[in-house]
Amino acid sequence: MADPMRIRAQAAGDKATVRVLMAHEMEGGQRKDASGSIVPAWYIQEVTATHNGKPVLTAEWGPAVSKNPFLQFVVKGAKAGDKIGVNWKDNRGDTRSDEATVS
Amino acid sequence: MQTRRNALKHTAVVAGLLASTGLFPQFAFAFNKSAFDAKSVADALKALGASGALTESKDVSVTAPDIAENGSVVPVGVATTLAGVKTLLIMVEKNPATLTALFNVTESVEPAFQARVKMGQSSDVYAIAIMNDGKVLFAKKEVKVTLGGCGG
Numbered sequence: 001m002a003d004p005m006r007i008r009a010q011a012a013g014d015k016a017t018v019r020v021l022m023a024h025e026m027e028g029g030q031r032k033d034a035s036g037s038i039v040p041a042w043y044i045q046e047v048t049a050t051h052n053g054k055p056v057l058t059a060e061w062g063p064a065v066s067k068n069p070f071l072q073f074v075v076k077g078a079k080a081g082d083k084i085g086v087n088w089k090d091n092r093g094d095t096r097s098d099e100a101t102v103s
Numbered sequence: 104m105q106t107r108r109n110a111l112k113h114t115a116v117v118a119g120l121l122a123s124t125g126l127f128p129q130f131a132f133a134f135n136k137s138a139f140d141a142k143s144v145a146d147a148l149k150a151l152g153a154s155g156a157l158t159e160s161k162d163v164s165v166t167a168p169d170i171a172e173n174g175s176v177v178p179v180g181v182a183t184t185l186a187g188v189k190t191l192l193i194m195v196e197k198n199p200a201t202l203t204a205l206f207n208v209t210e211s212v213e214p215a216f217q218a219r220v221k222m223g224q225s226s227d228v229y230a231i232a233i234m235n236d237g238k239v240l241f242a243k244k245e246v247k248v249t250l251g252g253c254g255g
Binding site for chain 2: 055059061062069077
């Protein structure tokens with residue numbers, strides 16, 4: 001299981017800004033290791049965000065997203081105390097879900 | 104009786120079964136692989152099924168630094184002020200694969216996202232909005248990269 005994500009959700013008015021920092025290698029499949037063989041691609045492909053359990057955002061990523069990806073988005077109608085969940089799945093089938101409370 | 108010939112045949116059968124059941128995990132869900140393999144903006148849009156003409160729009164914005172010292176971490180923001188956006192895309196024109204990230208916008212999120220991307224070399228960065236009515240709008244910005252972030 002991968003390391004936990006760091007999620008911060010801050011309410012401002014009737015929306016909340018969510019910042020997510022995921023821990024993932026995001027290997028692009030272009031790099032070569034010391035012996036000259038290509039390091040196989042290993043990256044997050046699907047990201048889903050939920051607001052109180054309701055999906056609000058899905059994203060698909062390619063290998064060109066940076067290592068330990070950062071994502072910021074704004075959820076409408078979210079207020080303090082609401083739950084924001086984020087889930088990712090990488091190309092090896094690994095997944096990770098984390099949840100944060102809007103403050 | 105177990106002969107060498109039979110043993111070899113069985114090994115081959117088992118290997119074949121493993122290959123067919125092991126599959127490739129990336130095809131297990133709706134990940135649009137052809138779009139993420141596309142080598143140009145036009146090809147990627149075609150693979151996504153966006154047929155509308157690509158039009159530059161001032162209502163779509165891309166935020167990125169003018170000069171990125173480290174190509175492996177380039178902060179990019181895409182946003183639009185228009186309503187009725189279906190999908191927002193980040194594309195880096197001269198990367199090995201152009202399409203970098205795709206966001207499916209819903210009613211509950213603002214069509215504005217920030218992420219960090221890798222860039223192999225100086226290139227135009229595109230923010231592309233696919234609208235519900237099929238229009239494809241874009242904004243682009245040139246980012247100069249001092250140190251490439253792909254390969255090495």
